[in-house]
Amino acid sequence: MKYYIIAGEASGDMHAANLMKQLKQRDSDAFFRVWGGDKMQAETNEMVRHFKDSSFMGIFNVLWNIRTIKKNFTLCENDIMAFKPDVLILIDNSGFNLRIAKYVKLSKLHTRIYYYILPQAWAWKQKRVHTIHQWCHRIFAILPFEKEFYKSYGYEVDYVGHPILDAMEQRKPSLVNFKELKKEFNLSEKPVIALLPGSRKQEIKTKLPAMLKVINHFPDYQFVIAGSETLDLSFYKNYLDTDVPIIFNRTYDILNNATAALVTSGTATLETALFRVPQVVCYKPGYVTYKLLSRIVKIKYICMVNLILDRMAVQELxxxxxxxxxxxxxxNLILKGEKRAQMLKDYNELEVKMGGPGASARTAELMWEDVSRKKTVKPQS
Known part of the structure; x- marks a missing residue:
């Protein structure tokens, strides 16, 4: 089978790569052509574009780069037509992927279209559920409340569990302890407070300077920045006026040894929770963007932990x-005392609700079963 996969940022890249590994186990003739990141590139046959060259976040950032985005759409559409995939797998990245889904569905290609890791239609633009259902043959949900949300609109989706549990399970044997981390990166003996400012330039630009302001208030702790593998050290140094260690592509090792964390909203909040690290969630989209979003967003919380538990378990700033x-x-409240203890209890409940590892395998199995049944369609020209 020929697979075309599109992911738009770091967590999607990781989950797509794990899915590719599982598809290879079921399809010995699997051939992948992808838009993604380093992890997908390690599993693929052909890489079209790295997401660091095609991912834009925020309303104004998108508008500023509209010409590049249009060129990427055209490139992707033409590339798919030339490749003629049996399967198109879309990972999150709704602004780009839903247009591609529509284009492929309306084309003369006999391509099965799967959406894995769904757009957050439950948060805003809820009517996108109709669009997603219209342009995709099958939909795979990773959050427990998504199945009921889609059902309320009359649509069935496959709930497969969250693939972050797979990623963590794979990394557990290779995680380093504090002694090893301290030696490798020349850290002190002080307990670690992790700073996770995100993986995109715009996120880091708005959140890292705010996070760094707390350092002088906690002299008994050392702060460590989890650096994104897609960015250079020189980018981070633009925002540093103090000597803070930056450790690239080792977020799980940092969390494995952290006492607490300041975390940008998103998948990182789940990762932090599953490592049992008390956290404060940070979100700063900019005043104008925030005012626009506050009018259209339909959810009580921005943190995935709170959304799944349906209560304010983690403080959102x-x-x-x-x-x-x-x-x-x-x-201060989560470094010691009652709030820290309660948050750790809430994390136990969160993991139960998310289910165990195996999302990647379950999704690959469902996709393979589905596409195998459809192999009777007439061959593509």
Whole structure:
């Protein structure tokens, strides 16, 4: 089978790569052509474009790069037509992927279209559920509440569990302890507070400077920045006025040895929770963007942990609340005491709700069964 897979950022790259490994186990003739990152590149036959050259976050950033985005659409559409895949797998990245899904569905290609790791239609633009269902043959949900959400609109989806559990399970044997981490990166003996400012330039630009302001309030701790593998050290140094270690592509090792964390909203909040690290969630999209989003977003929380538990288990500091005074206060509350203990209890409940590892294998099995049944369609020209 010929597979075309599109992922738009770091977590999607990781989950897509794990899915590819599972598909290879079921399809000995699997051939992959992808848009993604380093992890997908390690599993693929042909890489079209790295997401660091095609991923834009935020309303104004998208508008600023609209010409590049249009060129990417055209490149992707033409490339798919030339490749003629049996299967198109879309990973998150809804602004790009839904247009591609529509294009392929309306084409003369006999391509099965699967959406894995769904757009957050439950948060905003809820009517996208109709669009997703219209342009995709099968939909795979990774969050427990997504199945009921789609069912409320009359659509069935396959709930497969969250693939982050697979990624963590794979990494457990190779995780380093504090002694090893300290030696490798010349850290001190002080307990670690992890800073996870995100993986995209725009995220880091808005959140890292705010996070760094708390450092002087915690002299008994050392702060460590989890650096993104897609960015250079020189980029981070633009925002550093103090000597803070930056460790690239080792987020799990950092979390494995952290006492607490300041975390950008997104998948990282789940990873932090599953490592049992108390956290404060930071979100600062910019005043104008925040005002626009506040009018259209339909959810009570921005943190995945809170969304799954349906309560404020983790403190969210949004826009104006993401300031030095509030961060210091909330960080103090989770370093010791009752709030820290309660958060750790909430994390236990979270893991039960998310189910165990195996999402990648379950998704690959369902995809392989589905596409195998459809092999009776007439051959592509």
């Amino acid at each position: 949004i826009e104006g609340d993401l300031n030095e005074k509030r961060m210091v206060k909330e960080l």
